[in-house]
Amino acid sequence: MPSMPTDVVRAGLRDHLKRLWRYGLVLSHRRDVADDLVQATCVRAIERAAQFQPETRLDRWLFAILHSIWLNEVRARQIRQGAGFVDAAEVLSFDGAGQIETGIMAAQVMREVQNLPEAQRSTVFLVYVEGLAYREAADVLGVPIGTIMSRLAAARETLGRRTGTSGPSTVEINRR
Incomplete structure (x- = not known):
């Protein structure tokens, strides 16, 4: 049974990959971008596993990480395009x-x-x-x-x- 935060995060990631990918697709409306978002989320979650609080739900923590990565990407894209900081354009598909x-x-x-x-x-x-x-x-x-x-x-x-x-x-x- 995992006891260290990194072990808990690593063990729990597999259970949440489909939901993370679906949220990535909702945000980006592109399968390839959703794949990249999930990969970046997994990397960041493992890198920052020590910040995970065992009394919180792992899925909620992972959603927050993915959302943060998405917003950072959208902001960076807007800046590269000269549009400054604006809200992310998200599309919900189902x-x-x-x-x-x-x-x-x-x-x-x-x-x-x-x-x-x-x-x-x-x-x-x-x-x-x-x-x-x-x-x-x-x-x-x-x-x-x-x-x-x-x-x-x-x-x-x-x-x-x-x-x-x-x-x-x-x-x-x-x-x-």
């Missing part, structure tokens, strides 16, 4: 599975989610796709919990307006 009807509806919703502002897309992904609690999403994104709630409310309102399904969300009650 292959609907299961029933054909559900898949069609999911694809329509995902197209609408792609048009949300970056901050809302990232928040929607972490809370509704990855199942993070508001506090966990706030920690990953480095924002207050109220910002998470505000982003989700704005995203739900926009999506409801675009899809004609506006109304109160019962999912929200379960996330607090």
Whole structure:
């Protein structure tokens, strides 16, 4: 059984690779970039394993690392292009599975989610796709919990307006 932080991180990485790759794809919308993000996340996690707190969840820590690497890359790209510091442009893509009807509806919703502002897309992904609690999403994104709630409310309102399904969300009650 692993006892040192490096051993814990190394042992846990394999279990989270698919989820990290999916988040990398959400952020970059490119498979090759998602691969690079996951590789950089693994390297950084192993290099900084001593900073991992055993009482925290490894997946949340890894999401935060990947998110930080992505933001740094976007900022560097914007600077190289002479645009200065701006928010990352993220795209949420999701292959609907299961029933054909559900898949069609999911694809329509995902197209609408792609048009949300970056901050809302990232928040929607972490809370509704990855199942993070508001506090966990706030920690990953480095924002207050109220910002998470505000982003989700704005995203739900926009999506409801675009899809004609506006109304109160019962999912929200379960996330607090």
